[in-house]
Amino acid sequence: MENETTKQRILAEAVKLFASEGYEAVTVDQIAKAVGIKAPSLYKHYKNKRAIFDSILRFMEQRDGEQAAACSLPEGTAEDMPEAYAQSSTENLITFSKQQFRYWTEDAFASSFRKMLTVEQYRSGEMNSLYHQYLGAGPLNYVADLLESQEEALLFYGPMYLLYSVYDEAEDKAAVHALLDAHLERWRR
Amino acid sequence: MENETTKQRILAEAVKLFASEGYEAVTVDQIAKAVGIKAPSLYKHYKNKRAIFDSILRFMEQRDGEQAAACSLPEGTAEDMPEAYAQSSTENLITFSKQQFRYWTEDAFASSFRKMLTVEQYRSGEMNSLYHQYLGAGPLNYVADLLESQEEALLFYGPMYLLYSVYDEAEDKAAVHALLDAHLERWRR
DNA sequence: ATTATCTATAGATCTATAGATAATGC
């Protein structure tokens, strides 16, 4: 059997590199160096460079499923399960949004994955679709369904979406989390 | 003298390619093909691939200066010119914001440049700085100075920032502009 | 005995230059 730990470390280092330089710009040698092995050794764990990228997508998909299950949030669209959506209160939305923001900023893999999607979003229809599903129109439409207003959803999620960007360059990360919390508290009424 | 038209077409095609694939992933052959010449001919107009990229940055810098002048908006920071800032009313902010949104979405070069900054923002400190200057913390802080509130600025610019992303994948572009206008009208009071 | 790693390298790009040819402007 292959060394599972090395396989996972390859994934972790690769997503960091893909996030900052983009898939094409990263060489397999860079990934290998980050892991601490030689490039040809990577091929014992992954068929090729593309397979590493694909594994990152599948790993995130799996993590997202677990995350959604842990929050006991309904998966799928509002059309699929209107009852479950109707039960979600604004209170739950605020709690969920805080969790989501912390997840996409503080979880090392999720943070790198978010940046990777950002820099890969225009490369293909698949990446564009994933970017919007996880970070763009996906969350926005989810909020719009809950608040029953596109305009309110923009006011709720727009600042949150902007704060991801502010967070990435902020020295004082806690201050950005405080800004988010203050923003979200506006909806508690 | 060199053919200025070809030189400009190289810039226009290059920024489009850099926007969708990122600087490193684009080959000089791709740029040449888009222009309709062979790759070695590019080197009569630009010293190398990096010089094309640098020219895009300088061209945008120049355009931005012209844009700011045309809007008769004060350049520089609030600290530099508090009087000019104080004269800018909320009404001016709304008009300016509409113009900015239309510029970054409908102007072919500016739209590509915005996407290029988005995909290059994590590559270097310089790109990160430019991204935030043009699209992130820059506009946010500008609005915060005008509205004298960080929280209000988030509510004003956050939705606008999110709508750039919504616009890019929207089929009905006019509908997104309508969403922005509806959002901006909230501040007219 | 099997798995992971290494060195060496083939084959496929990709950037950029050299030098020839075609087009343009006095």
Add this chain to the structure above:
DNA sequence: ATTATCTATAGATCTATAGATAATGC
């Protein structure tokens, strides 16, 4: 006469494989 383009190609990567060697597990 000068400028822009072309073909051909050198030199530098980069991906992936082949085959040898070291480490691990029965």
